[in-house]
Amino acid sequence: MAQEERCAWCGSEKIYVDYHDHEWGVPEWDGRALWEKLILDGFQAGLSWITILKKRDAFRAAFEGFHPQTIANWGEAEVQRLLADPGIVRHRGKIEGTIKSARAYLKIEERMAFADFIWGFQDGKVVQNRFASHSEVPTQTQTSLAMSKALKAEGFAFCGPTIVYAFMQATGMVNDHMVTCPAHRRVADLG
Template sequence: MPHRCPWPGEDPLYIAYHDTDWGVPEYDDRALYEKLVLDGFQAGLSWITILRKRENFREAFDRFDPQAIARYGEADIDRLLANSGIVRSRAKIEAAIQGARVWCDIQDSPRGFSQRLWDFVDGAPATHHYASMAEVPAQTPTSQAMSKELKSLGFKFCGPVIVYAFMQAVGMVNDHLTGCFRHEEVARLNTPASA
C-alpha cells in the first residue's frame, strides 16, 4: 500500500482524487474556471462534500461551460436553487454566474484566463518539500495577490485561503508531502505551460 498524504483518510473517492487529480498541473481555461467555482462553493464546507457532488454540479452547470453560464438568468438561478444534488446557496450560484461573465471578458483579452492565473507563479508549478501537514500554509503572499486580482475583476468567494486551495488543486504548487508517493510523480509533471 503506497504511503500518501493523510488528508484523504480512508474514503475511496477522496483517495482517488488525491492519487489522480490533486496537484496535477491544469492549464485548460475552462477546467480552471470549474475548479475555482467549486472551491468557492466549498467555502464553509469540507472539500469531500463538494467532491461527492461534483458530477451533480457538472450536470447542473452545463459542464461548467462559462459561455453558457454567463447567459444564466433568474430562471436558471431558481432551477439551481431547487437542485438538491448541489450546494444550494444563492450567493454562491450568483457568484458562479458573475465569474463566468468575468471569465468571458478575460478570454477576450490577450492573456486569457489560464495565462493570467499562471503568471502568478511565472508559468510553472512550484514544488514544495513539506514533511508534515503542519508545515503546509493555509495561504501565501502569492495566493493573497491572486485573490486580490480576482476580486478586483469581479470574482467572489475567492479569498486567499480558497485561492491557495485552488492553487494546490490545479498544481500551481505541489504540496504533496515529501513522504507521499505522489510528490515525485507530480513533480515530474511540473513543466511550464509553454513547454
C-alpha cells in the same frame, strides 16, 4: 501505494483516495477546467472538500458542464432552478457568484487566455514545496493573496486567499503533497 504513505488528509474513502492519487496537485493548463475548479473551491467555503467531491457530477450536470459562455447569460430563472436542485450546494450567493465569475472569466478571455492569467502569477512554473508535515502547509501565501485580489478586481466572487490557495494546490500550481507521499515525486516530475 500504501495508504499510510499518502497525504493524511485524503483518508481511506475511495473517491478521496482516487482524487488524491490522480488529480490533486496535477498541473492543470486548460482555462475552462481551471475556472471549474475555482468555482468548486468557492462552493466548498464553509464545507469539506469531500462534500463537493461527492457532488461534483451533480454540479457538472446542473451547471451544464461549467461552460462560462453559457453560464454568463443566466439569470433568475437559472438561479431558482439551481436553488431547487438537491444534488448541489444550494447557496444563492455562491450560485449568483458563479454567474458573476463566468462573466469575469469571459472579460479576461477577451484580453488573454484565462490559463495564462492564472499561471502568470507564478511565471508559468509549479512551486515544488517539500513539506514533511501537514502542519507546515500554509493556508494562504503572498501569491494567493495577489491572485485573490486580482480575481476580485476582475469581478470574481468567492475567491478569498484561502480558497485561492486550495485552488492552487488542487490545480498543481503548488506541489503540496508531503515528501513522504509517493504522489510528491510523480507530481514533481509533471511540473
